[in-house]
Amino acid sequence: MDLVFPKLCPVCLARGRIPAGNVCPDCTTEFVDLPEPRCRDCGGVIDGVLDVCAECVRLHDVRPWEHAVTVYRFGGHARHAIHRLKYGGHTFLAPFFGARMAENWHVYGLGTPDVVVPVPLHWLKKCLRGYNQSELLAREFCRRGRMPLGDALRRTRWTAQQARLDAAARRRNMKGVFACRAKANVHGLHILVVDDVLTTGATLAAATDALLAAGAASVSVLTLARG
Numbered sequence: 131m132d133l134v135f136p137k138l139c140p141v142c143l144a145r146g147r148i149p150a151g152n153v154c155p156d157c158t159t160e161f162v163d164l165p166e167p168r169c170r171d172c173g174g175v176i177d178g179v180l181d182v183c184a185e186c187v188r189l190h191d192v193r194p195w196e197h198a199v200t201v202y203r204f205g206g207h208a209r210h211a212i213h214r215l216k217y218g219g220h221t222f223l224a225p226f227f228g229a230r231m232a233e234n235w236h237v238y239g240l241g242t243p244d245v246v247v248p249v250p251l252h253w254l255k256k257c258l259r260g261y262n263q264s265e266l267l268a269r270e271f272c273r274r275g276r277m278p279l280g281d282a283l284r285r286t287r288w289t290a291q292q293a294r295l296d297a298a299a300r301r302r303n304m305k306g307v308f309a310c311r312a313k314a315n316v317h318g319l320h321i322l323v324v325d326d327v328l329t330t331g332a333t334l335a336a337a338t339d340a341l342l343a344a345g346a347a348s349v350s351v352l353t354l355a356r357g
């Protein structure tokens with residue numbers, strides 16, 4: 131029963147009988163999905179008359195994917211909870227976030243992809259952290275949407291922290307950082323890449339480039355938040 135109705139809200143840790151993949155009623159009001167209309171290229175809010183946002187017009191060359199969906203604006207409660215998932219070991223947040231991603235992909239996405247691929251961490255970073263948050267999100271997403279999870283991507287080198295870099299520097303920093311695994315056959319497939327946050331898009335662009343170079347038919351991206 132504890133698996134179906136955990137005893138604690140994964141966000142505020144309040145006691146209560148909460149259905150798996152959910153949060154308590156108080157937290158539900160704090161986590162609000164992005165409003166419509168949404169930008170086709172980043173999943174964020176549209177701020178003009180086009181079907182893409184102003185930043186996606188400006189960063190057009192960092193959008194090699196076909197379509198993007200995201201759930202939250204990266205701020206406030208969502209930002210805090212994502213930091214807990216990413217750096218605080220609070221992996222018990224993944225079922226809630228994965229459920230939100232599944233619901234948003236169902237409404238705003240492009241149907242069922244052939245395979246869902248999380249953005250990989252460098253093996254040493256994953257070793258130090260103990261897990262890859264994007265992999266946890268992708269696994270929960272796949273479980274809910276009954277979609278196949280793959281590990282087609284690998285990281286070819288360690289990258290510097292991106293937080294202080296601008297868009298152009300991030301792109302340079304990420305260029306060629308991903309490659310397709312030799313055993314992964316992505317030829318002709320429609321692939322959905324999952325990551326935690328889309329900021330400039332440099333990481334997801336590098337992941338998309340690697341998959342397209344290996345013969346993928348198309349790549350879409352799904353993130354938890356738009357930075």
Ligand SMILES: [Zn+2]
Pocket residue numbers: 139140141142143144153154155156157158
């Ligand atoms: Zn709560």
Ligand SMILES: [Zn+2]
Pocket residue numbers: 169170171172173174182183184185186
């Ligand atoms: Zn956009």
